[in-house]
Amino acid sequence: MKMIPLGRTGLDISQIGLGTWAIGGGPAWNGDLDLQVCIDTIIEANRCGINLIDTAPGYNFGNSETIVGKALGYLKRDQVIVETKCGIVWEREGSLFNKVGDRQLYKNLSPESIREEIEASLRRLNIEAVDIYMTHWQSVPPYFTPIAETMDALNALKKEGKIKAIGAANVDASHIESYLKYGDLDIVQAKYSLLDRAVEQDLLPLCRHHGIVLQVYSPLEQGLLTGTIARDYVPTGARANKLWFQPGNMTRVIAMLEQWQPLCQKYQCSVPTLALAWILAQSNLISILSGATSPQQVRENVEAANIHLEEGDVALMREMAEALDKSH
Ligand SMILES: NC(=O)c1ccc[n+]([C@@H]2O[C@H](COP(=O)([O-])OP(=O)(O)OC[C@H]3O[C@@H](n4cnc5c(N)ncnc54)[C@H](OP(=O)(O)O)[C@@H]3O)[C@@H](O)[C@H]2O)c1
Numbered sequence: 001m002k003m004i005p006l007g008r009t010g011l012d013i014s015q016i017g018l019g020t021w022a023i024g025g026g027p028a029w030n031g032d033l034d035l036q037v038c039i040d041t042i043i044e045a046n047r048c049g050i051n052l053i054d055t056a057p058g059y060n061f062g063n064s065e066t067i068v069g070k071a072l073g074y075l076k077r078d079q080v081i082v083e084t085k086c087g088i089v090w091e092r093e094g095s096l097f098n099k100v101g102d103r104q105l106y107k108n109l110s111p112e113s114i115r116e117e118i119e120a121s122l123r124r125l126n127i128e129a130v131d132i133y134m135t136h137w138q139s140v141p142p143y144f145t146p147i148a149e150t151m152d153a154l155n156a157l158k159k160e161g162k163i164k165a166i167g168a169a170n171v172d173a174s175h176i177e178s179y180l181k182y183g184d185l186d187i188v189q190a191k192y193s194l195l196d197r198a199v200e201q202d203l204l205p206l207c208r209h210h211g212i213v214l215q216v217y218s219p220l221e222q223g224l225l226t227g228t229i230a231r232d233y234v235p236t237g238a239r240a241n242k243l244w245f246q247p248g249n250m251t252r253v254i255a256m257l258e259q260w261q262p263l264c265q266k267y268q269c270s271v272p273t274l275a276l277a278w279i280l281a282q283s284n285l286i287s288i289l290s291g292a293t294s295p296q297q298v299r300e301n302v303e304a305a306n307i308h309l310e311e312g313d314v315a316l317m318r319e320m321a322e323a324l325d326k327s328h
Contacts (some may be wrong), residue, residue, distance in 0.1 A: 001049030001305050004213055004287055006081075007186030009165045013081050013132065015305050016299065017052030017281060018045040019289035021238075024055070024064025027101045030237035035067065037294055042071035044295035046316035048302045052081045054189075054215075054289050056136055057121055058105060065124040072127065083187075085136035086117040087167065095143040095239060109139045114224065118162055132187060133157065134167035136176055147175065149184035153297060158183075164167035167215070173202045176212070185212060189289070192216035193225060194278055194321045195244050195253065208231075208285055215287045219279050220272055222291070227257045227271035249324075256274050263317070267307050274317075276304030281314045 003012040023041065025032035043052060055064045055073075065084060070082060087109045088097060094106025094113070121130060133154060139145045157163045168179055169189035179185040188207055192199045199214065207214040220226055222239050231254055235245040244253055257271050264274055266323075279288055292298045309317075 001302065003051075003165065004285065006113055006132070006165055006213060007211060008184055009186055009253050011081060011165065012226070013052045013187075013213065013287055014050045015286075016050055016276070016288045016290055016302055017028045017054055017081075017083070017215065018042060018050050019054045019291045020064045020068055021056070022058045022291050022293050024059035026060030026063060028060060028098070028238055030239070033293055035070075038067050039071045039074070040294060040295050041298055042068065043074050044285050045292070045302075046075050046080065047118055047146075048298055049305075050298070050302065051079060052083060052132075052287070052289075054083045055125075056085040056088065057117060057124075058085065058136055059205035061090060061100075061103070062120070062124050069124055069126040072125065073318045077127065078142050081131040082127060083132035083134060083167070084121050084125065085134045085141070086114050086121075087136040089113060089117065092116075093143060097137065100171070106143070107137050107140060108143060109135055109150045110143075114150065114153045114157075118157055122162070129161055130163045132165045132167050134169050134187070134189060137170050143238055147178040148182050150181060150294075166191045169217075171203075173206050176203075176206055176210070180210065185210075187213045187215050187287075188219060189219050192279060193219050193221045193288075194220050194275055194317060195225065195324070197321070200282075204283060204286075211283055213287055214283070215289055216279060217289045217291075219276055219288050219290065221253075222252055225257070225272060225275040227254075230252065252324050256324060259320065260317075263313055266313075267309070269303055269307055270300055273300055273303045273307065274309075276301055277307040277309050278314060278317050280304060281309045 022029045023038045055068045089108045094108030097107050098106040112219040165186045167187035181246045239245045290301045
């Protein structure tokens with residue numbers, strides 16, 4: 001597995017990381033998964049050369065962090081980069097965010113809230129320090145906290161040794177510039193898949209310019225770019241309201257994946273592996289967060305790191321996706 005230097009931290013992260021939103025279960029994703037399979041998935045990821053595990057308190061009200069904490073018990077702590085987040089809360093006030101089941105989530109990046117969040121995360125993860133601490137969603141009115149104040153809190157946690165690196169998710173270019181004014185920002189997390197290439201406009205060039213790792217989520221468009229979803233599939237949970245899971249769009253994507261068969265044969269790989277390899281071909285500062293939910297999916301997805309797509313094939317896959325854009 002290729003490793004990527006994490007900004008100026010001296011840490012290296014694997015080009016492919018494991019995301020544990022789905023592993024956290026609950027109504028926001030598609031229900032609870034088997035706990036042992038979740039733990040085995042995390043262990044298998046580590047065995048396959050993945051050192052980065054991403055989680056968040058917001059993934060089913062702490063459950064994802066708790067499961068990651070259990071899996072860490074089977075791994076060597078110094079061989080895992082644990083990444084978790086702050087800024088989405090449910091036990092205190094903030095600006096309205098999603099409602100999950102009957103529980104309201106809020107955005108809150110105030111220093112007081114971050115202080116409470118880090119302690120709760122360390123307890124659930126059962127570790128002394130978080131390797132990468134990331135703001136999950138950015139602050140908005142009416143409960144607005146300027147980035148300067150959030151960074152004061154994060155820089156203080158770094159000095160105390162409770163976190164080693166600072167990241168930010170779901171940002172725009174102006175957020176990144178603000179973070180950089182107040183300290184080191186080593187990693188940015190944003191959505192990127194062959195079907196959603198918005199980061200190519202501003203974020204990817206800006207991250208390249210500043211030497212910030214761009215860590216991308218939903219690289220398989222929540223499982224749609226895998227060839228395992230049938231035309232009559234009815235999306236539920238987190239997939240239900242997503243653009244590409246709407247009936248007409250979904251069938252057009254499935255038809256595109258069927259056209260990938262010659263490429264899968266050429267590279268001797270599966271559809272999800274090809275979709276992930278396409279992302280890795282875009283920049284050597286991109287790290288993928290794979291949302292695999294079984295050891296088998298982990299093994300399949302890490303193969304992407306071993307595939308080097310020819311430029312013409314990368315362009316061809318882009319053209320196919322662009323053709324879909326015109327029809328949705
Ligand atoms: N910062 C944010 O706001 C944010 C937002 C979204 C995600 N994230 C992070 O990014 C991670 C990845 O995002 P994601 O979960 O949306 O990623 P994804 O990899 O696009 O989708 C994950 C889903 O794809 C399916 N899948 C994965 N590998 C497969 C394979 N080889 N074959 C068949 N199906 C496969 C699984 O579906 P089944 O379980 O149905 O098999 C899995 O639940 C999350 O876990 C989370 O850590 C962050």
